[in-house]
Amino acid sequence: MMKSVDVGGQRLAVEDRGSGPPVLLVHGFPLDHGMWDAQIEALARHYRVIAPDLRGFGQSAPLPAGCTAVTMACFADDLGALLAGLGVEGPVAVCGLSMGGYIALEFWRRHRWRVGKLILCDTRAAPDAPEALAARFQNAARALAEGTAFLADTLLPRLVVPATLQANAAITGRLREWIAAASPHTVAAALRGMACRSDARPWLGAIDCPGLVLAGQHDAISPPDEMQAMAAQMPKARFATIPEAGHMAPMENPQAVNAALLSFLAG
Numbered sequence: 001m002m003k004s005v006d007v008g009g010q011r012l013a014v015e016d017r018g019s020g021p022p023v024l025l026v027h028g029f030p031l032d033h034g035m036w037d038a039q040i041e042a043l044a045r046h047y048r049v050i051a052p053d054l055r056g057f058g059q060s061a062p063l064p065a066g067c068t069a070v071t072m073a074c075f076a077d078d079l080g081a082l083l084a085g086l087g088v089e090g091p092v093a094v095c096g097l098s099m100g101g102y103i104a105l106e107f108w109r110r111h112r113w114r115v116g117k118l119i120l121c122d123t124r125a126a127p128d129a130p131e132a133l134a135a136r137f138q139n140a141a142r143a144l145a146e147g148t149a150f151l152a153d154t155l156l157p158r159l160v161v162p163a164t165l166q167a168n169a170a171i172t173g174r175l176r177e178w179i180a181a182a183s184p185h186t187v188a189a190a191l192r193g194m195a196c197r198s199d200a201r202p203w204l205g206a207i208d209c210p211g212l213v214l215a216g217q218h219d220a221i222s223p224p225d226e227m228q229a230m231a232a233q234m235p236k237a238r239f240a241t242i243p244e245a246g247h248m249a250p251m252e253n254p255q256a257v258n259a260a261l262l263s264f265l266a267g
Contacts, residue, residue: 023047024092025051025095029191034178056185069192070186072106080110091115092114097121118207120213127199139187140191144185152180211237212240214239216245218246
């Protein structure tokens with residue numbers, strides 16, 4: 001069921017479904033909570049699934065006109081306020097993909113008592129390399145100047161494996177729709193926020209809650225070798241590869257992702 005929750009004057013839309021131990025799903029850039037549809041369906045049979053549209057994305061309220069950047073810390077604090085607004089007490093399982101993974105790591109740093117389990121899916125702990133940093137600022141300026149449609153052609157070949165890109169119109173069509181529908185203002189602000197995010201690698205060794213690190217087998221953005229190294233630095237984490245998937249593993253191979261999530265959450 002979709003709800004609307006005020007977090008410090010900003011309205012967030014959130015899918016809140018099921019009952020049981022809470023699981024918080026944090027979507028990637030520049031998407032919304034719908035990227036988790038298959039996971040929401042599977043997890044809500046056993047858990048209370050909380051899947052928000054992040055500040056400015058999806059059905060959440062637009063960003064204020066003067067907002068030029070949204071940091072990962074701001075997104076993380078929104079999630080803390082969201083859980084409080086929903087009456088969720090105690091720790092939750094937090095799962096983030098890509099930008100959602102950056103936010104999940106920041107959420108752990110800022111609201112550590114809230115994190116009972118941490119799931120990092122197709123994401124990175126390292127900051128951007130110089131060329132990626134420059135591209136974020138260039139794309140932010142371009143989004144404001146001409147809209148977000150160009151991002152689909154830029155991102156899709158990197159988000160999914162070639163077989164998905166060529167033959168799965170349901171997935172690629174939804175991704176194109178989300179990207180085209182994203183607010184240029186929000187896209188630019190999130191790109192700038194990602195560009196200035198903290199290097200999370202020094203924190204990994206202190207993440208002592210149970211962890212699961214999932215990587216699409218062919219992820220070109222968050223390479224599996226890099227993600228496996230992240231898991232090795234987390235004291236209680238395990239690593240799993242999702243076959244026949246790229247960066248959007250939860251959409252490309254939902255059965256494998258769901259099985260990994262359910263096994264980990266039940267453990």
